[in-house]
Amino acid sequence: MSELEVREAITRAHREEWARVVAALTRRFGDLDIAEEAAAEAFATAVARWPTDGVPANPGAWLTTTATRKAIDRLRRENKRDHKQQEAQMLHDDAPPEPLGAIDDERLRLIFTCCHPALAMDTRVALTLRMVGGLTVPEIARAFLVQEATMGQRITRAKAKIKAARIPYRVPSAEDLPVRVSGVLAVLFLVFNEGYLATGPDTDPVRHDLTAEAIRLTRLIRTLMPQDGETTGLLALMLLIEARRTARVSPTGELVTLDEQDRGAWDAALVAEGHRLVRERLAAGVAPGRYQLLAAINAVHTSARDIRDTDWSQIVALYDQLVRLDPSPIIALNRAVAIAELDGPEVALAAVDRLEDRLAGYHAYHATRADLLRRLGSSQRSREAYDQAIELAGNSAEIAYLTRRRDQLG
CATH class of the missing domain: 1.25.40.10 (Tetratricopeptide repeat domain)
Incomplete structure (x- = not known):
C-alpha cells in the first residue's frame, strides 16, 4: 500500500472515528482534555506506524484501543488518582453504559454535550469544532477571523473552565436541547463552510465528507426538533449550497463562481428540497432568523435560470x-x-x-x-x-x- 493510500485510510478513520473515540474516553476518564490529547496521540501513532505495518482490519477499534492506552499512561504519569482505585477503574471498566438520552447518534450527542450553556457562545462553538468536528486550530481560527494563537488560547481556557467549574460530561435530555441548539447549529454551519470551501492549503478545495456529515446531523436535529425554524433554515441553506457542489470547481481545479456555473449541473432534487423548506418557513408566518434568511437568499439565487435573471x-x-x-x-x-x-x-x-x-x-x-x-x-x-x-x-x-x-x- 502506497503512502498516499495509507494517509487516505487514516483520513477516513479520522472522519469516522474521531467523535466516537473522544466520546468514549471522555465518558471513561471524565476529562475532555485527556480524551482529546489521547485521541490525537493515537492518530499520530497511526500516521507513524500504518505506512510500515499496514492499515489494521478494524482501524476504529485500533484507534480506540491505542487512545485508551495513551490516556491510561498519562493518568499514571500524572498520578491524578490513588493508584489502586485508578487501576480498578481503568482495567475493570464494568460501569453500566450511560443512557443515550434524547439523541441516538454518537456524534450529535457529543456536540450537544460540548455546547454547554455555561460557556460563551463563541467559546463553546470553537471547543466543539475542535473536540467533535475534528477541525484543526488553524481551520477554526480562520472561521472566526482571528489569529491561530488567539484561538488556541480560547480553546485552552474553555477546557480550563470546564475543569474549574466541574461542568459534568452529561448526555443532554430532551429538555436541554432548546437551550443548546443555537450553539449546535453554529458548529454545524462552520463545519459545512469548511467543507464547502476548505480554508487550508493541504486539503481538497471542496470537502464533501464535511458537507455531507453536517447535512446528516442537521437532518437528525430537524427530526428531534421539527418546529425549530432555524434548524429547518440551516438545512435548507446547506442543501441549496450543496446542490451546486459539482459545478463549483472546474476539471482543471479552478473555482467556478456563481455567475459562471453551469446551472444544468446543479442537483435538481436538492434544489427542490431546499426551496420546499424555505416555503415551509415562509408559510409559518414567524419572523425568520439568520439561517432562514440566508436560505431565502440562496433560494432566490437558485430560482434564476441565468445570472441575468437574478x-x-x-x-x-x-x-x-x-x-x-x-x-x-x-x-x-x-x-x-x-x-x-x-x-x-x-x-x-x-x-x-x-x-x-x-x-x-x-x-x-x-x-x-x-x-x-x-x-x-x-x-x-x-x-x-x-x-x-x-x-x-x-x-x-x-x-x-x-x-x-x-x-x-x-
Missing part, C-alpha cells in the same frame, strides 16, 4: 433584514456584492471600503475589492487587491481563480 432587489431586501439580525462584517460584505448588481460597483466599493478595519486580514474582502475595482476600470488598484487576496487565500481552487482574474488585467 432578482437582486429581493436579495438586497433580504440582506437588509439579515444585517439587522447579524451586523457582522461578513454579512455586510456579502450585501455589498448584491448592491453592486443593483446600484453599481461604485456604490458597492464605498460600502466595502468601510469594512477595511474589520476585514483587512480576510481574503474575500480583498477579492471583492479587486473585482469592483476591475469593473470600475482601475486596473492597477485591482491588481494590488488581487495580490492581497491571493496571499491570504488558502484554498487552491480559489487561488487559481484569483490568479487568472489578476492576470487577465494585462
Whole structure:
C-alpha cells in the first residue's frame, strides 16, 4: 500500500472515528482534555506506524484501543488518582453504559454535550469544532477571523473552565436541547463552510465528507426538533449550497463562481428540497432568523435560470433584514456584492471600503475589492487587491481563480 493510500485510510478513520473515540474516553476518564490529547496521540501513532505495518482490519477499534492506552499512561504519569482505585477503574471498566438520552447518534450527542450553556457562545462553538468536528486550530481560527494563537488560547481556557467549574460530561435530555441548539447549529454551519470551501492549503478545495456529515446531523436535529425554524433554515441553506457542489470547481481545479456555473449541473432534487423548506418557513408566518434568511437568499439565487435573471432587489431586501439580525462584517460584505448588481460597483466599493478595519486580514474582502475595482476600470488598484487576496487565500481552487482574474488585467 502506497503512502498516499495509507494517509487516505487514516483520513477516513479520522472522519469516522474521531467523535466516537473522544466520546468514549471522555465518558471513561471524565476529562475532555485527556480524551482529546489521547485521541490525537493515537492518530499520530497511526500516521507513524500504518505506512510500515499496514492499515489494521478494524482501524476504529485500533484507534480506540491505542487512545485508551495513551490516556491510561498519562493518568499514571500524572498520578491524578490513588493508584489502586485508578487501576480498578481503568482495567475493570464494568460501569453500566450511560443512557443515550434524547439523541441516538454518537456524534450529535457529543456536540450537544460540548455546547454547554455555561460557556460563551463563541467559546463553546470553537471547543466543539475542535473536540467533535475534528477541525484543526488553524481551520477554526480562520472561521472566526482571528489569529491561530488567539484561538488556541480560547480553546485552552474553555477546557480550563470546564475543569474549574466541574461542568459534568452529561448526555443532554430532551429538555436541554432548546437551550443548546443555537450553539449546535453554529458548529454545524462552520463545519459545512469548511467543507464547502476548505480554508487550508493541504486539503481538497471542496470537502464533501464535511458537507455531507453536517447535512446528516442537521437532518437528525430537524427530526428531534421539527418546529425549530432555524434548524429547518440551516438545512435548507446547506442543501441549496450543496446542490451546486459539482459545478463549483472546474476539471482543471479552478473555482467556478456563481455567475459562471453551469446551472444544468446543479442537483435538481436538492434544489427542490431546499426551496420546499424555505416555503415551509415562509408559510409559518414567524419572523425568520439568520439561517432562514440566508436560505431565502440562496433560494432566490437558485430560482434564476441565468445570472441575468437574478432578482437582486429581493436579495438586497433580504440582506437588509439579515444585517439587522447579524451586523457582522461578513454579512455586510456579502450585501455589498448584491448592491453592486443593483446600484453599481461604485456604490458597492464605498460600502466595502468601510469594512477595511474589520476585514483587512480576510481574503474575500480583498477579492471583492479587486473585482469592483476591475469593473470600475482601475486596473492597477485591482491588481494590488488581487495580490492581497491571493496571499491570504488558502484554498487552491480559489487561488487559481484569483490568479487568472489578476492576470487577465494585462
